Amino acid sequence: MTKVNSMSAAQVTEYILGNKPLFILDVRNEDDFRSWKIEGKHIQAINVPYFDLLDGVEGILDQIPDEQPVLVVCAKEGSSIFVAEQLLENGKSNVSYLVGGMKSWSEHVEPVKVGNLQDGALYQFVRIGKGCLSYMIVSNGEAIIVDSARMISAYTEFADKNNIKIKHLIDTHLHADHLSGGRELAEKVSGTYWLPPKDAEEVSFDYSPLDEGKEISVGGTTLTVTPIYSPGHTIGSTTLIVDDKYLLTGDILFVDSIGRPDLAGKAEDWVEDLRTTLYSTYKELSEDLIVLPAHFAKMTELSDEGTVSARLGELYKVNAALNAENEDLFRTMVTNNLPPQPNAYQEIRQSNIGKLNPSEDEQRDMELGPNRCAIH
Template sequence: MTVNKWTAAKVARKVIDQEELFILDVRNTDAFEDWKIEGQNFEYVNIPYFELLDGVDEVLTKIPADKEVLVVCAKEGSSIMVAEMLSEAGREVGYLEGGMRAWSSYLEPIKVADLKNGGELYQFVRLGKGCLSYMIISDGEAAIIDAVRFTDVFLDFAKEKGVDIKHVFDTHLHADHISGGRHIAAETGATYYLPPKDATEVVFPYTPLTERLNVKVGASQINVEALYSPGHTIGSTSFVIDNRFLLTGDILFMDSIGRPDLAGKAEDWVGDLRETLYKRYRELAEDLVVLPAHFMIIDELNEDGTVARRLGDLFKENHGLNIEDEAEFRRTVTDNLPPQPNAHEQIRQINMGKIAPDEDEQTEMEIGPNRCAVR
């Protein structure tokens, strides 16, 4: 039988369309338990590659004969060999091209909504890392918020849509992934905005992203209004788009809130985090649709693949927004932190412009799940 080569894009459609898939992950058990391809209707078995060097006969009972099977490894080499052995044993099987490295880097652009006078809002979903980026399009112009490092995805999408990128924003100095924002700005001549309180150590020019800054995109006047919202970082800034959408960066997620410790400032910033979540956001319209910069688990995706919820619904349902006692809130935020992101300090240094590792090094730094939230 033929071994099928699956692209990350094909797997992404399986995730978004909530289809069934059986995955044989042949990475080491610790790597699998830390991070895997998530799907609401996916089944998994983890059998490390070294256990299959003598063949697959002894594990065939663990591999369904009546379902699509995808073999996954770190870079693809091991999965190709295992897939070939399973194919020789009569199973219909494929392997993930590029392995988990490719899965970590794939972005799926999904339309969130139409905006005023023909404008559009897109969410770029990085399923393998939990990152969410945004592009606002209006009258031949575009603005990008929280772009990840795969700049060609945004440049090609803008070209496909026939728009010029005029504005690029980062809601804060990211620590869990490498920003592509200033590189897109350099490529296109767009203005790059960064909160000045997060930019005290950056070594490149930027335009200060300040409270109540209002940037218009296109002649149809799509308003992108900044709202200072510290807590994840001291400079964290949210955006209100078209008076309909609230882009929260890493302050507020669907079922959790942002962690304040990635710059070693948990005790200093926890008060700012509470002020943002319990006062600043409470003053906003509850009908605003929250669009965060990350998601935590695959169940947070809507049926169309977007990650979005009404602010009013989150006030009712998000545990992090319902801790009335301030001392308890402080304990929750400082005592329930997951492991810090891989290489988070080096990633901060990259995003400051202080170091410039090569592509392979950047890939290794970003490998692993999203860890921006308080559990």
């Protein structure tokens, strides 16, 4: 029997960012598929649960194309290998399975250059399957990493390849949808870990307080990262201005939406803070700042280069959540449009403050599914 081909999450990402067509047969159950799937401009996907294919794939052969690559996807990879082999035996030749399944898709991180800085550059690390965005700010061979994913090898391997020394790790807020790698990476590289103090009242480890106005320099140059206190998603949420050009908004402002205020159970209390940040604090900033958020919700938010960004002034024209006529309308808009809460968000918060120490398998399970930090 011909051995079925494999495709890694990195290779699938190349299809998406390269706008190349790919047909996906997702054999997970219907609920999992509806909740979270691989998407892209030229991705076509159908869902046929694995248990419906145990007796053979003959019933779906007419739905599987012959002229373009076909990728079979399941949760961990085992079921997809079985189905891909059945397709090969029935004459479908250009068939692969996703290595590691949707768990590997959730963990892949792709570095993409955003732009140049003084004697350096700013990179966006796109966790494409989870919709998480983190950043590496580089100057003169030194780096600050912002909102690190738990897969810290993505940053260390990039840094080693480019002769970069990681000096600072910053979390813009206490994350509830994904496990932060900031503290672990700070320990690994002997760097400084920064966290907003109002989000760190229960932490069980040492950190440097990310206070408003505290300038964090990198590379021995005038390039600085300046924090601005901007509560609303969490009580400690802090925005970063980089090189007077970029605005790293964490989970406060996204390209198509805004951050939810309810993941600590304080939606009613924090709606006013969120409005103040969006309608007052950010309004005082330059409209030419480029917004770089910590998440994206839809693949349409990705540019042709694979980055997620927008000019602040443009968002005040097109983002509906920035154009509520009054406070009551804003409050209604926010509290009536909250999506389901992220998977295991309470356990993730407890892990990020150091009160839980989940195993690697437990961490993967906790993070499965899409991020749900945005109000829709």
